[in-house]
Amino acid sequence: MALLQKRLNLKLDLHIELPHDDQTLPKIDKIFPTRFTNPLITNISTTTQQVACKADLEKLQVLGSGSGGIVYKVRHKKTSAIYALKVVRGGHPDQEIEILGSVDQSPFIVGFRGILEEQFGEVGILLEYMDGGSLDNLVKKTNGSNTLSEETIARIAFQVLSGLDHLHTRKIVHCDIKPANLMIDKTTMNVKIADFGVSCKVTGSEEDQSKTYAGTCAYMSPERFDPYTYGCNPFAGDVWSLGLSLMEVFIGYYPYLKPGQKAESTALMFEICMEEPPSLPNHASEDFRNFINCCLHKDLAKRWSVSQLLFHPFVLRGRSSNS
Numbered sequence: 001m002a003l004l005q006k007r008l009n010l011k012l013d014l015h016i017e018l019p020h021d022d023q024t025l026p027k028i029d030k031i032f033p034t035r036f037t038n039p040l041i042t043n044i045s046t047t048t049q050q051v052a053c054k055a056d057l058e059k060l061q062v063l064g065s066g067s068g069g070i071v072y073k074v075r076h077k078k079t080s081a082i083y084a085l086k087v088v089r090g091g092h093p094d095q096e097i098e099i100l101g102s103v104d105q106s107p108f109i110v111g112f113r114g115i116l117e118e119q120f121g122e123v124g125i126l127l128e129y130m131d132g133g134s135l136d137n138l139v140k141k142t143n144g145s146n147t148l149s150e151e152t153i154a155r156i157a158f159q160v161l162s163g164l165d166h167l168h169t170r171k172i173v174h175c176d177i178k179p180a181n182l183m184i185d186k187t188t189m190n191v192k193i194a195d196f197g198v199s200c201k202v203t204g205s206e207e208d209q210s211k212t213y214a215g216t217c218a219y220m221s222p223e224r225f226d227p228y229t230y231g232c233n234p235f236a237g238d239v240w241s242l243g244l245s246l247m248e249v250f251i252g253y254y255p256y257l258k259p260g261q262k263a264e265s266t267a268l269m270f271e272i273c274m275e276e277p278p279s280l281p282n283h284a285s286e287d288f289r290n291f292i293n294c295c296l297h298k299d300l301a302k303r304w305s306v307s308q309l310l311f312h313p314f315v316l317r318g319r320s321s322n323s
Protein backbone atom coordinates (compact mmCIF):
# COMPACT_ATOMS: atom_id res chain seq x y z
CA MET A 1 0.00 0.00 0.00
CA ALA A 2 2.95 2.26 0.73
CA LEU A 3 4.10 1.97 -2.87
CA LEU A 4 0.64 2.79 -4.13
CA GLN A 5 0.54 5.84 -1.88
CA LYS A 6 3.97 6.87 -3.18
CA ARG A 7 2.85 6.45 -6.79
CA LEU A 8 -0.32 8.36 -6.13
CA ASN A 9 1.65 11.18 -4.56
CA LEU A 10 3.88 11.27 -7.60
CA LYS A 11 0.89 11.48 -9.88
CA LEU A 12 -1.29 13.91 -7.97
CA ASP A 13 -1.20 16.44 -10.76
CA LEU A 14 -2.52 14.00 -13.32
CA HIS A 15 -6.03 14.43 -14.62
CA ILE A 16 -7.77 11.62 -16.40
CA GLU A 17 -10.43 12.33 -18.95
CA LEU A 18 -12.44 9.27 -19.71
CA PRO A 19 -14.87 8.46 -22.52
CA HIS A 20 -17.77 10.85 -22.29
CA ASP A 21 -20.91 11.87 -24.10
CA ASP A 22 -19.46 14.21 -26.68
CA GLN A 23 -17.62 11.17 -28.09
CA THR A 24 -14.34 12.96 -28.55
CA LEU A 25 -11.30 10.69 -28.36
CA PRO A 26 -10.58 10.04 -24.72
CA LYS A 27 -7.33 11.68 -23.67
CA ILE A 28 -6.03 9.54 -20.89
CA ASP A 29 -2.89 10.05 -18.86
CA LYS A 30 -0.09 7.70 -19.52
CA ILE A 31 2.84 6.58 -17.47
CA PHE A 32 6.07 6.01 -19.38
CA PRO A 33 8.79 3.56 -18.42
CA THR A 34 12.36 4.72 -18.08
CA ARG A 35 13.78 4.82 -21.58
CA PHE A 36 17.04 3.11 -22.33
CA THR A 37 19.40 3.31 -25.28
CA ASN A 38 20.03 0.08 -27.08
CA PRO A 39 23.15 0.03 -29.27
CA LEU A 40 21.57 -2.62 -31.51
CA ILE A 41 18.93 -0.18 -32.70
CA THR A 42 21.26 1.44 -35.21
CA ASN A 43 21.44 -1.91 -37.00
CA ILE A 44 17.73 -2.00 -37.71
CA SER A 45 17.21 -0.60 -41.18
CA THR A 46 14.16 -0.12 -43.33
CA THR A 47 12.75 -3.54 -44.08
CA THR A 48 10.58 -2.32 -46.93
CA GLN A 49 13.41 -1.90 -49.41
CA GLN A 50 11.72 0.58 -51.72
CA VAL A 51 11.11 3.11 -48.93
CA ALA A 52 14.56 4.46 -48.22
CA CYS A 53 13.78 7.94 -47.00
CA LYS A 54 11.02 10.37 -46.20
CA ALA A 55 11.20 11.87 -49.72
CA ASP A 56 9.91 8.56 -51.12
CA LEU A 57 6.66 9.16 -49.29
CA GLU A 58 3.79 11.58 -49.77
CA LYS A 59 1.86 12.55 -46.63
CA LEU A 60 -1.88 12.16 -47.29
CA GLN A 61 -3.50 12.93 -43.93
CA VAL A 62 -3.04 12.89 -40.17
CA LEU A 63 -4.49 9.66 -38.76
CA GLY A 64 -4.07 10.50 -35.14
CA SER A 65 -1.73 11.74 -32.51
CA GLY A 66 -0.81 10.68 -29.04
CA SER A 67 1.81 11.13 -26.41
CA GLY A 68 4.28 9.21 -28.62
CA GLY A 69 3.97 11.33 -31.77
CA ILE A 70 1.86 12.06 -34.84
CA VAL A 71 0.68 9.28 -37.14
CA TYR A 72 0.25 10.06 -40.86
CA LYS A 73 -1.30 8.13 -43.71
CA VAL A 74 1.41 8.11 -46.40
CA ARG A 75 1.73 6.87 -49.99
CA HIS A 76 4.89 5.45 -51.46
CA LYS A 77 5.37 7.56 -54.60
CA LYS A 78 6.74 4.80 -56.85
CA THR A 79 4.50 1.88 -55.90
CA SER A 80 1.45 3.76 -54.55
CA ALA A 81 1.57 1.47 -51.51
CA ILE A 82 -0.14 2.99 -48.46
CA TYR A 83 1.45 2.95 -45.00
CA ALA A 84 0.99 4.58 -41.61
CA LEU A 85 4.00 6.66 -40.55
CA LYS A 86 4.42 7.44 -36.85
CA VAL A 87 6.71 10.43 -36.44
CA VAL A 88 8.29 10.63 -33.02
CA ARG A 89 9.86 13.92 -32.01
CA GLY A 90 12.24 14.61 -29.19
CA GLY A 91 13.90 11.41 -28.07
CA HIS A 92 14.66 8.26 -29.98
CA PRO A 93 11.96 5.59 -29.44
CA ASP A 94 14.59 2.88 -28.91
CA GLN A 95 12.40 0.66 -26.84
CA GLU A 96 9.44 0.76 -29.27
CA ILE A 97 11.74 0.02 -32.22
CA GLU A 98 13.48 -2.81 -30.42
CA ILE A 99 10.14 -4.44 -29.63
CA LEU A 100 8.74 -3.93 -33.14
CA GLY A 101 11.97 -5.32 -34.62
CA SER A 102 11.84 -8.41 -32.45
CA VAL A 103 8.19 -9.29 -33.12
CA ASP A 104 7.93 -11.51 -36.19
CA GLN A 105 5.00 -11.20 -38.52
CA SER A 106 1.69 -12.09 -36.93
CA PRO A 107 -1.77 -11.65 -38.48
CA PHE A 108 -2.85 -10.25 -35.11
CA ILE A 109 -0.22 -7.51 -34.73
CA VAL A 110 0.08 -4.35 -36.85
CA GLY A 111 2.99 -4.98 -39.24
CA PHE A 112 6.29 -3.14 -38.79
CA ARG A 113 7.72 -1.97 -42.13
CA GLY A 114 10.87 -0.12 -41.07
CA ILE A 115 12.53 2.95 -39.61
CA LEU A 116 13.14 6.25 -41.32
CA GLU A 117 15.73 8.34 -39.52
CA GLU A 118 14.79 11.93 -40.24
CA GLN A 119 16.42 15.25 -39.70
CA PHE A 120 15.97 17.45 -36.64
CA GLY A 121 15.78 14.54 -34.22
CA GLU A 122 12.63 13.06 -35.75
CA VAL A 123 12.27 9.31 -36.25
CA GLY A 124 9.66 7.79 -38.54
CA ILE A 125 8.25 4.34 -37.77
CA LEU A 126 6.70 2.86 -40.90
CA LEU A 127 3.72 0.61 -40.19
CA GLU A 128 1.06 -1.40 -41.93
CA TYR A 129 -1.87 0.94 -42.58
CA MET A 130 -5.04 -0.11 -40.78
CA ASP A 131 -7.89 1.38 -42.80
CA GLY A 132 -10.66 0.71 -40.27
CA GLY A 133 -9.15 2.91 -37.54
CA SER A 134 -9.21 1.89 -33.91
CA LEU A 135 -11.79 -0.11 -32.00
CA ASP A 136 -12.84 2.83 -29.87
CA ASN A 137 -13.66 4.84 -32.99
CA LEU A 138 -15.62 1.94 -34.47
CA VAL A 139 -17.66 1.63 -31.32
CA LYS A 140 -18.46 5.33 -31.42
CA LYS A 141 -19.83 4.88 -34.95
CA THR A 142 -21.77 1.63 -34.42
CA ASN A 143 -25.52 2.17 -34.76
CA GLY A 144 -25.25 5.19 -32.56
CA SER A 145 -25.38 2.80 -29.64
CA ASN A 146 -21.65 2.72 -28.88
CA THR A 147 -21.57 -1.03 -28.47
CA LEU A 148 -20.52 -4.18 -30.30
CA SER A 149 -22.36 -7.51 -30.31
CA GLU A 150 -21.13 -10.48 -28.30
CA GLU A 151 -20.37 -12.38 -31.51
CA THR A 152 -18.11 -9.57 -32.74
CA ILE A 153 -16.44 -9.26 -29.33
CA ALA A 154 -15.83 -13.03 -29.15
CA ARG A 155 -14.02 -12.81 -32.51
CA ILE A 156 -12.01 -9.79 -31.34
CA ALA A 157 -11.16 -11.61 -28.09
CA PHE A 158 -9.78 -14.54 -30.08
CA GLN A 159 -7.72 -12.25 -32.33
CA VAL A 160 -6.27 -10.06 -29.58
CA LEU A 161 -5.51 -13.07 -27.37
CA SER A 162 -3.73 -14.68 -30.35
CA GLY A 163 -1.67 -11.50 -30.75
CA LEU A 164 -0.91 -11.41 -27.02
CA ASP A 165 0.05 -15.09 -27.11
CA HIS A 166 2.53 -14.24 -29.88
CA LEU A 167 4.00 -11.47 -27.71
CA HIS A 168 3.97 -13.29 -24.38
CA THR A 169 5.74 -16.37 -25.79
CA ARG A 170 8.50 -13.93 -26.83
CA LYS A 171 8.52 -12.46 -23.28
CA ILE A 172 7.08 -9.18 -24.52
CA VAL A 173 4.45 -7.39 -22.44
CA HIS A 174 2.37 -4.86 -24.38
CA CYS A 175 1.47 -2.74 -21.31
CA ASP A 176 -1.05 -0.53 -23.11
CA ILE A 177 -3.94 -2.68 -24.33
CA LYS A 178 -7.02 -0.45 -24.70
CA PRO A 179 -9.68 0.09 -27.39
CA ALA A 180 -7.64 2.94 -28.96
CA ASN A 181 -4.71 0.56 -29.55
CA LEU A 182 -6.72 -2.20 -31.24
CA MET A 183 -6.78 -1.44 -34.97
CA ILE A 184 -9.19 -2.75 -37.59
CA ASP A 185 -8.65 -4.02 -41.12
CA LYS A 186 -11.84 -2.91 -42.90
CA THR A 187 -11.81 -5.63 -45.57
CA THR A 188 -11.49 -8.59 -43.23
CA MET A 189 -12.78 -6.86 -40.08
CA ASN A 190 -9.79 -8.40 -38.32
CA VAL A 191 -8.38 -6.61 -35.29
CA LYS A 192 -4.64 -6.19 -34.68
CA ILE A 193 -2.65 -4.94 -31.71
CA ALA A 194 -0.87 -1.59 -32.24
CA ASP A 195 1.26 0.94 -30.35
CA PHE A 196 4.30 -0.57 -28.67
CA GLY A 197 5.28 2.80 -27.19
CA VAL A 198 5.48 1.50 -23.61
CA SER A 199 5.93 -2.21 -24.27
CA CYS A 200 8.88 -4.07 -22.81
CA LYS A 201 10.70 -7.37 -22.74
CA VAL A 202 10.71 -9.04 -19.35
CA THR A 203 13.48 -11.18 -17.98
CA GLY A 204 12.02 -12.55 -14.77
CA SER A 205 14.14 -10.18 -12.70
CA GLU A 206 12.96 -7.66 -10.09
CA GLU A 207 13.35 -4.94 -12.72
CA ASP A 208 10.28 -6.25 -14.54
CA GLN A 209 8.02 -4.70 -11.93
CA SER A 210 9.18 -1.16 -12.67
CA LYS A 211 9.37 -1.75 -16.44
CA THR A 212 5.69 -2.71 -16.58
CA TYR A 213 4.56 0.22 -14.43
CA ALA A 214 3.69 1.98 -17.66
CA GLY A 215 0.69 2.54 -19.86
CA THR A 216 -2.69 4.24 -19.64
CA CYS A 217 -3.76 4.53 -15.99
CA ALA A 218 -7.41 3.73 -16.63
CA TYR A 219 -6.60 0.28 -18.05
CA MET A 220 -3.87 -0.67 -15.57
CA SER A 221 -4.42 -3.64 -13.27
CA PRO A 222 -4.27 -3.42 -9.44
CA GLU A 223 -0.90 -5.19 -9.22
CA ARG A 224 0.72 -2.72 -11.62
CA PHE A 225 -0.16 0.10 -9.20
CA ASP A 226 0.51 -1.87 -6.04
CA PRO A 227 2.68 -4.99 -6.53
CA TYR A 228 3.38 -5.28 -2.79
CA THR A 229 -0.26 -6.00 -2.07
CA TYR A 230 -1.25 -7.84 -5.22
CA GLY A 231 1.96 -9.53 -6.38
CA CYS A 232 3.75 -9.33 -9.70
CA ASN A 233 3.08 -11.08 -12.99
CA PRO A 234 3.84 -8.74 -15.92
CA PHE A 235 1.82 -10.77 -18.44
CA ALA A 236 -1.33 -10.75 -16.32
CA GLY A 237 -1.58 -6.96 -16.67
CA ASP A 238 -2.30 -7.32 -20.41
CA VAL A 239 -5.13 -9.75 -19.61
CA TRP A 240 -6.73 -7.29 -17.19
CA SER A 241 -6.51 -4.46 -19.76
CA LEU A 242 -8.07 -6.68 -22.43
CA GLY A 243 -10.96 -7.68 -20.16
CA LEU A 244 -11.70 -4.06 -19.32
CA SER A 245 -11.45 -3.02 -23.01
CA LEU A 246 -13.82 -5.77 -24.20
CA MET A 247 -16.26 -4.93 -21.43
CA GLU A 248 -16.13 -1.28 -22.50
CA VAL A 249 -16.98 -2.01 -26.15
CA PHE A 250 -19.93 -4.14 -25.00
CA ILE A 251 -21.50 -1.74 -22.50
CA GLY A 252 -20.46 1.40 -24.43
CA TYR A 253 -18.60 3.25 -21.70
CA TYR A 254 -15.52 2.87 -19.49
CA PRO A 255 -16.57 0.25 -16.88
CA TYR A 256 -15.30 1.99 -13.71
CA LEU A 257 -17.38 5.09 -14.36
CA LYS A 258 -20.93 5.91 -15.30
CA PRO A 259 -21.51 7.19 -18.86
CA GLY A 260 -20.34 10.81 -19.04
CA GLN A 261 -18.62 10.68 -15.65
CA LYS A 262 -15.03 11.87 -15.30
CA ALA A 263 -12.49 10.99 -12.64
CA GLU A 264 -9.17 12.10 -11.30
CA SER A 265 -6.46 9.52 -11.83
CA THR A 266 -5.89 9.21 -8.08
CA ALA A 267 -9.55 8.38 -7.44
CA LEU A 268 -9.50 5.89 -10.26
CA MET A 269 -6.35 4.18 -9.00
CA PHE A 270 -7.92 3.78 -5.57
CA GLU A 271 -11.13 2.45 -7.15
CA ILE A 272 -9.17 -0.12 -9.21
CA CYS A 273 -7.08 -1.20 -6.22
CA MET A 274 -9.69 -1.13 -3.46
CA GLU A 275 -13.05 -1.97 -5.01
CA GLU A 276 -14.38 -5.16 -6.53
CA PRO A 277 -13.72 -5.36 -10.27
CA PRO A 278 -16.64 -4.48 -12.55
CA SER A 279 -18.74 -7.27 -14.05
CA LEU A 280 -21.05 -7.51 -17.05
CA PRO A 281 -24.80 -6.88 -16.76
CA ASN A 282 -27.14 -9.90 -16.52
CA HIS A 283 -28.29 -9.66 -20.13
CA ALA A 284 -24.82 -10.76 -21.29
CA SER A 285 -24.44 -14.50 -21.86
CA GLU A 286 -23.09 -16.74 -19.10
CA ASP A 287 -19.95 -17.48 -21.18
CA PHE A 288 -19.18 -13.84 -21.76
CA ARG A 289 -19.73 -12.87 -18.12
CA ASN A 290 -17.48 -15.70 -17.00
CA PHE A 291 -14.80 -14.71 -19.54
CA ILE A 292 -14.74 -11.12 -18.22
CA ASN A 293 -14.56 -12.38 -14.62
CA CYS A 294 -11.60 -14.60 -15.57
CA CYS A 295 -9.78 -11.54 -16.97
CA LEU A 296 -10.62 -9.22 -14.09
CA HIS A 297 -9.63 -11.23 -11.02
CA LYS A 298 -7.66 -9.00 -8.67
CA ASP A 299 -6.08 -12.13 -7.25
CA LEU A 300 -3.30 -12.99 -9.70
CA ALA A 301 -3.55 -16.68 -8.87
CA LYS A 302 -7.14 -16.68 -10.10
CA ARG A 303 -6.70 -14.47 -13.19
CA TRP A 304 -6.47 -16.61 -16.30
CA SER A 305 -3.42 -16.47 -18.54
CA VAL A 306 -3.60 -15.76 -22.26
CA SER A 307 -3.00 -19.42 -23.12
CA GLN A 308 -5.82 -20.50 -20.80
CA LEU A 309 -8.20 -17.86 -22.15
CA LEU A 310 -7.61 -19.01 -25.73
CA PHE A 311 -9.57 -22.16 -24.74
CA HIS A 312 -12.33 -20.37 -22.81
CA PRO A 313 -15.79 -21.26 -24.25
CA PHE A 314 -16.46 -17.59 -25.10
CA VAL A 315 -13.20 -17.33 -27.08
CA LEU A 316 -13.85 -20.67 -28.81
CA ARG A 317 -17.06 -19.07 -30.16
CA GLY A 318 -14.90 -16.31 -31.65
CA ARG A 319 -12.30 -18.75 -32.92
CA SER A 320 -14.91 -20.74 -34.91
CA SER A 321 -16.38 -17.59 -36.50
CA ASN A 322 -12.86 -16.39 -37.33
CA SER A 323 -11.93 -19.37 -39.50
Ligand SMILES: Nc1ncnc2c1ncn2[C@@H]1O[C@H](COP(=O)(O)OP(=O)(O)OP(=O)(O)O)[C@@H](O)[C@H]1O
Nearest residue numbers: 063064065066067068069071084128129130195197
Ligand atom coordinates in the same frame (compact mmCIF):
# COMPACT_ATOMS: atom_id res chain seq x y z
N1 LIG B 1 -1.05 1.47 -38.28
C1 LIG B 1 -1.97 2.42 -38.19
N2 LIG B 1 -2.92 2.54 -39.14
C2 LIG B 1 -3.88 3.50 -39.05
N3 LIG B 1 -3.97 4.41 -38.03
C3 LIG B 1 -3.05 4.33 -37.05
C4 LIG B 1 -2.00 3.34 -37.08
N4 LIG B 1 -1.24 3.50 -35.97
C5 LIG B 1 -1.78 4.53 -35.28
N5 LIG B 1 -2.86 5.04 -35.92
C6 LIG B 1 -3.69 6.17 -35.46
O1 LIG B 1 -2.88 7.10 -34.77
C7 LIG B 1 -3.30 7.24 -33.39
C8 LIG B 1 -2.08 7.44 -32.49
O2 LIG B 1 -1.21 6.33 -32.65
P1 LIG B 1 -0.42 5.64 -31.46
O3 LIG B 1 -1.44 5.08 -30.50
O4 LIG B 1 0.56 4.67 -32.00
O5 LIG B 1 0.33 6.88 -30.84
P2 LIG B 1 0.65 7.22 -29.35
O6 LIG B 1 1.33 8.52 -29.44
O7 LIG B 1 1.40 6.11 -28.71
O8 LIG B 1 -0.81 7.34 -28.72
P3 LIG B 1 -1.29 7.22 -27.20
O9 LIG B 1 -0.44 8.10 -26.38
O10 LIG B 1 -2.74 7.66 -27.24
O11 LIG B 1 -1.19 5.75 -26.86
C9 LIG B 1 -4.09 5.97 -33.11
O12 LIG B 1 -5.06 6.15 -32.11
C10 LIG B 1 -4.73 5.69 -34.46
O13 LIG B 1 -5.91 6.43 -34.61
